[in-house]
Amino acid sequence: MNLRRRISGAALAAWCVFGVPLAAHTADLPPLSHSLTLQTPKPAPALKLKDLDGQTHDLARFRGRVVLVNFWATWCPPCRREMSSMERLSQALKGEAFSVLAVDVGEDADTIGAFTSQLDTEPTFPILLDTRSGTLQAWKVAGLPTTFLVDRQGRIVASAIGGREFDHPEIIQAIRELLKKIIRP
Amino acid sequence: MRLLTLTLLAVGSAAALAGTDTSVDADTGLATWQTETRGIQVRLTQISPDQARAFYLARGFSAAAAERYASECVFMTVVRNIGDTPIQHRLTDWRYLSAGQPPRAIRSKTAWERLWKHQGVPEAARIAFTWAQFPATQTFAPGDWNQGMTSYSVPRGGTFDLRFVWRSGAKIHTGKLEQLRCADEPS
Numbered sequence: 001m002n003l004r005r006r007i008s009g010a011a012l013a014a015w016c017v018f019g020v021p022l023a024a025h026t027a028d029l030p031p032l033s034h035s036l037t038l039q040t041p042k043p044a045p046a047l048k049l050k051d052l053d054g055q056t057h058d059l060a061r062f063r064g065r066v067v068l069v070n071f072w073a074t075w076c077p078p079c080r081r082e083m084s085s086m087e088r089l090s091q092a093l094k095g096e097a098f099s100v101l102a103v104d105v106g107e108d109a110d111t112i113g114a115f116t117s118q119l120d121t122e123p124t125f126p127i128l129l130d131t132r133s134g135t136l137q138a139w140k141v142a143g144l145p146t147t148f149l150v151d152r153q154g155r156i157v158a159s160a161i162g163g164r165e166f167d168h169p170e171i172i173q174a175i176r177e178l179l180k181k182i183i184r185p
Numbered sequence: 186m187r188l189l190t191l192t193l194l195a196v197g198s199a200a201a202l203a204g205t206d207t208s209v210d211a212d213t214g215l216a217t218w219q220t221e222t223r224g225i226q227v228r229l230t231q232i233s234p235d236q237a238r239a240f241y242l243a244r245g246f247s248a249a250a251a252e253r254y255a256s257e258c259v260f261m262t263v264v265r266n267i268g269d270t271p272i273q274h275r276l277t278d279w280r281y282l283s284a285g286q287p288p289r290a291i292r293s294k295t296a297w298e299r300l301w302k303h304q305g306v307p308e309a310a311r312i313a314f315t316w317a318q319f320p321a322t323q324t325f326a327p328g329d330w331n332q333g334m335t336s337y338s339v340p341r342g343g344t345f346d347l348r349f350v351w352r353s354g355a356k357i358h359t360g361k362l363e364q365l366r367c368a369d370e371p372s
Contacts, residue, residue, distance in 0.1 A: 033328045033330075035326075035327065035328030035329075037326035037329065073313070073316060075240070075244070075313065075317065076316075076317075077332070105312065105316055106309055106312035106316065107313075131309070132308070132312065133312050136316075142320040142321075142322065142323040142331075143316075143319070143320040143323055143331040143332075143333060144316055160328075160329065161323065161325060161326070161329035161330070161331055162265070162325075162328075162329050162330035162332075163330075
């Protein structure tokens with residue numbers, strides 16, 4: 001018998017109790033992919049939420065920028081795994097018209113802070129609080145993590161369900177292609 | 186990671202178990218069943234009663250409510266599109282079959298939500314519960330995958346088969362994971 005993609009029971013156990021996959025077992029988890037599913041462009045639903053510091057972020061104000069919108073929670077193992085790659089992506093595109101918005105569902109700032117403080121590099125992008133999951137429902141998210149790529153005109157142009165390695169060269173290239181596109185009035 | 190194969194399970198009918206990979210984690214003793222067929226990979230890993238209890242207690246469930254869920258047979262369920270066309274599932278189409286019982290549907294998130302409201306589980310805890318369960322329906326593009334808990338009314342240590350259903354284009358497919366075994370309390 002051969003399990004090609006195996007998950008560590010020990011990691012699962014740690015996740016259940018602490019919401020923390022054991023770092024020692026990360027290598028045993030299935031690799032994160034880097035595929036994005038292109039979509040027919042359509043206007044992104046409204047997204048206006050407060051971040052961990054109480055500052056409001058409105059997606060409508062990001063027109064002219066490409067935005068990666070990620071829905072996640074600290075207890076979701078693939079969400080935790082992809083978080084660092086979003087920060088690396090953010091750093092790779094620093095200075096360009098690109099932003100990351102990470103929308104946490106149903107958790108408070110203390111819970112989120114306890115997780116992000118364990119990361120090698122804490123996220124510099126806004127983490128927004130969707131405490132009652134209304135925004136997730138408006139975006140028709142069915143499971144976590146789910147990520148959308150929003151173009152400079154505020155349209156969803158790609159999505160990804162499940163964990164991804166967001167700083168993969170192919171994803172960076174896809175974002176750069178979007179950044180090159182001229183905005184039509 | 187030290188994974189031991191469950192050789193005992195292989196002693197049964199080889200034909201009946203064709204397509205199902207089984208392994209046991211040496212550290213926890215928790216077992217995983219996995220199959221890949223026609224562009225879909227389905228994997229179920231046991232969640233022990235202790236783990237289920239702890240997870241929901243940590244998210245605001247009362248002891249009684251957490252115990253209610255832990256009394257179910259709970260699995261971490263992963264579905265992955267390993268093909269090249271989109272696939273879609275509806276959990277209401279899935280059935281599990283245990284000895285002496287007619288095929289049963291997996292209890293829906295809506296049904297759980299009613300129970301939790303009745304038991305006075307706080308809204309934040311109910312939201313965490315909802316998102317921790319495997320989605321009721323979802324479309325997976327090639328490369329997409331998701332995971333979440335599914336629960337079955339089967340006694341601890343009991344076994345059952347799971348018939349899963351998915352759609353690819355206009356076609357409806359079915360697959361089966363056989364002889365899944367519910368995690369037991371540690372002795």
